[in-house]
Amino acid sequence: MQRGINTRGIHGGEKSDPVTRALKTPIYASNTFSYSSMEEFFEDAANAYGINPEETTYFYTRTANPTTNALELKLASIIGCKGTLTTSSGMAAITFAILANYQAGTKILASDSVYRSTNQFTSEILPKLGIPYDYLDFRDLNTLEEQLQDNTYSVVHFESPANPTMRCYDIKAICDLVHEYNAESNVTFDNTFASPICQQPLELGVDFEIHSSSKYLNGHGDALGGVIACNDTEILSEFRRQFCETLGQTPSSFNSYLILRGLKTIGLRVKKQSENALTIAKFLEGHQKVTRVYYPGLPSHPQFEIAKKQMTPFGGMLAFELKSQDHITSFLNNKLQLIKLAMDLGDIQTLIEFPYIMTHYDLEYDLKIQTGITEQLLRLSIGIEDIKDLITDLDQALNQI
Ligand SMILES: Cc1ncc(COP(=O)(O)O)c(C=O)c1O
Incomplete structure (x- = not known):
């Protein structure tokens, strides 16, 4: 029987250090690992790429490291999958998962509403590599079906809830359609906004679940990282060879340690x-100064029924609109006392940002408007502070507009 999420957060993937019996996983800062003989080297080489993640062996930290391995095992335990591969950032995980699954002669399909840098990857990097791609509004399943009928996509990528608009997409319906039209194609899914606590996309048909570990997984805003999770450790092992060993997108053991530590409380934090x-x-x-709120747990959210099917609870992210950009500027100028104006999310500390000018500043204007990133929209990443203090802070700042 699978243990509860808080138990897995604390115990998953960690064992006492075999040499010192230290209860907590140490930071293995060594670049390399030595052998007493060539025989020992050959024995170790058998699992150096982690086909069996529990028995990974080490020769060079760019490929695998014991602190990072403990993190990968804990992530697999929390996400509920066979294996994970950690990377230096969330963008490293997204871009690699897309490229690694791409097959020459096919196309890539992405939701029109994804994190700005993911959009930048498709619109700026893919054309340089001669890789064709399409964007689509994944809310419309009929158009998605037509598109899948008329094209061969080896990779379909999306996120839900989407950054920053909180648009939600029917994960199971989309995966079923993609696999119906092309059993070979892979769905890569960015689950950063929901976190593995609120949403389990691998159970809904996603092939690769991706997170920016810099957000909810670490939770303390002090380490960058990313993760690709799936149920095929052979593929992950191949990715480790291609991505970490060859492309060098490996996390540092220090960051792995911080994320490993942060992960222990993810169940409590996200709740x-x-x-x-x-x-x-x-x-x-x-509130009279607020014109619209987008939170998947509110019945007024346009995809409330979809969110209810695939999320519990509804997470710590929300977006809301004020009357105008002037109102936004007034609200954000020196009025909030506790909540900080900053572009990160998933932190234990509440943060606010203005996507139109900040996180999504260089997104093409038409795409901004098409995906609801308006001049009136604000994004809030809610922390774990006492609720009455957060409401007092928002209320006094709104009332001063
Ligand atoms: C939804 C989403 N995915 C991916 C990323 C990229 O993560 P990282 O900053 O770790 O590269 C972000 C960053 O804000 C994000 O919001």
Whole structure:
């Protein structure tokens, strides 16, 4: 029987250090690992790429490292999959998962509503490599089906809820359609906004679940990282050889240690963040200065029924609109006392940002408007502070506009 999420957070993937019996996984700062004989080297080489993640052996940290391995095992335990590959950042994980699954002669299909740098990857990097791609609004399953009928896509990529608009997409329906039209094609899915606590996309048909570990997985805003999770350790082992060993997109053992430590409390953190977010969403919905709130746990959310099917709880992210850009500027100028104006998310500390000018600043204007990134939209990443303090801060700042 699978253990509960908090138990897995604490115990998953970690064992006492075999040499010192240290209870907590140490930071193995060594670049390399030595052998007493060539025989020992050949024995170790058998699992150096981690086909069996529990028995990974080490020769050079660019390929695998014991601290990072403990993180990968804990992530697999929390996500509920056979294996994971960690990377130096979330973007490293996304770009590699897309490229690694691409087959020459096919195309890539991406949702029109993805994180800005993911969009930048498709619109700026893929054309340089001669890789054709299409964008589509994945809310419309009929158009998606037509597109899948008329084209051969080896990779289909999307995220839900989407950054920053909180648009939600029917993960199972999309995966079923993709696999129906091309059993060979792979769905890569960015689960950063929901975190593995709120949403389990691998169970809904996604082939590769990706996270920016810099966000909810670490939770403390002090380490960059990314992860690709799936149920095929042979593929992950191949990715390790191609991506970490050859392309060198490996995390540092220090960052692995920080993320490993942060992960232990992810169950508690995201539960509290989700409770706070729901209360704040309801508060904002009733505030006279706020014109619209987007939170998947509110019945007013356009995809509430879809969100209910695939998310519990509804996470710590929300978006809301004020009347105009002037109102936004006034609200953000020196009024909030506790909540910081900053572009990160998933932190234990509440952060706010203005996507139109900040995170999504260089997204093509038409795409911004098409995907709802308006001059009135603000994004909030809710932390674990006491709810009354967060509401007091938002209320006093809104009332000063
Ligand atoms: C949804 C989403 N995916 C991926 C990323 C990229 O993560 P990283 O900053 O770790 O590269 C971000 C960053 O904000 C994000 O919001």
